[in-house]
Amino acid sequence: MDSAEQGPGDLVLGLPSPLVELGDDRLREQGVTVYLKRDDLIHPEVPGNKWRKLKYNLAAVKDQGHKRLLTFGGAYSNHIRATAAAGHYVGLETVGVVRGEEHLPLNESLAYAARRGMALTYLDRAAYRRKTEQDVLEALVAEFGPCYVVPEGGSNGLGVRGCAELPSEIGIDFDVVCCATGSGGTVAGIASGLNGNSRALGFAVLKGGQFLHEEVRRLQRDATGGETANWALDYDFHFGGYAKRKPELDDFIEDFEARHGITLDWVYEAKMMYGLFHRIGSGDFARGTTLVAVLS
Template structure:
């Protein structure tokens, strides 16, 4: 299989050579649903940071890649489901920077099926896919199970890329938004982006996370990540649990209609599983009067609408 190679020595993390677009663009859009409440809506276009590592994928993976290179590691191992954008981003990073990559995929039944587009792209980028049962996958963080999955000397990146290094990387997102917004909305999968975003914002700003999974477990995870990354709680943040539309990868006609309408209004097709849910939530809050007149609301566009790229 042909592979694209980089000019970097294997296992280095010269991420500057990838020429990320940082800080990511910030654009204002005229949306009457916000304007009639006296609100401004800004879009933080993190989806434009890099074509192969867009959005929070860059912000979460880049510090992990640097840690792996500093440790002399040549192989990355990480975890994800059948449509994991984190797996795809890790595979792309490995191709571009010369790391070997291993993806542990939830669901051993998938090994007998044709690869979906996301996993096919992972394989094309050189990732070795290892399919495990769902019961074993749930135990992936247990030391004995992790030892059985990870070859000696490899660098382990957690599911979704969310760890202390990732949270510190996402703090730069908050710093880029200082002084330009009062409230910042972001979609949440594993919590690392919100943990870092809130830490990077100024004291008079707050972040709202919109979980795309059911369960209400993210608050504890965000607090844990902030403790590990920053030594304690940082920034003002809340979670809005009403807008998961049934859970991960779930969609409804109502959500699809909102995304189509937003694209027609603003010329921006929305990634449906993360970004559309977040913007639906922000729009609902605006129409409910949750923000006082004069508030500037920023929405973080963590992923594009192209095939295989979602949000956190």
């Protein structure tokens, strides 16, 4: 790792994250080169795009004088976990608003967030769909006190600004940057930060993710005041929906670990890498193409 960047409080960050070529005979057969952007190594508890999305939001919390950050996510949300960890390290109270009913014992993700001091509360699915509406937010603020609110997945204009810094860390010539996407912020930011003819490709991890197309455009407008056309979304590799999996995905994860010594996160990165290898094997990328896959 080239350097360590000191974040707020006691967060010591490994930036820029490593870029490593993936040696794989399936890639050589197709004449395609893949590099892994190891954003998962930025910090053990606040990895990758989670840190990038929180970076400027945490600065805004401080600038606005807040002591508490409230955010949203599903029961397996990596964003919830990372926000809890960030709050712990920088001395900030955190509240996680979780989609659905409480289930005890807590799953590993929510139990971790609770151990890091996050207060957990729950909204049924009907109320959760209204989470951005004023009456829902006012009720949460009335319960927990004044809060700086970060949307689901950390995807807002400030989160996009953080993700837009990633392409400048890639010190090679490349054609496409690939990432998993649940709320649209990472692909929106990466596309905003690209130069030249490079493109961004996001793999949606939730079923029915076509709404993300407009969401990416909205997020870019919030971040920069404009939109780019250098990105696309793939909706074919969600494996049944968010936090759902199938045996072929598990087999891919096991095989990838055996080949490369990396255990892929099954909620996000495994779906992206499965989709990427499928598309490479189908000849979707011309020989000589260089791709960067972001692990977060």
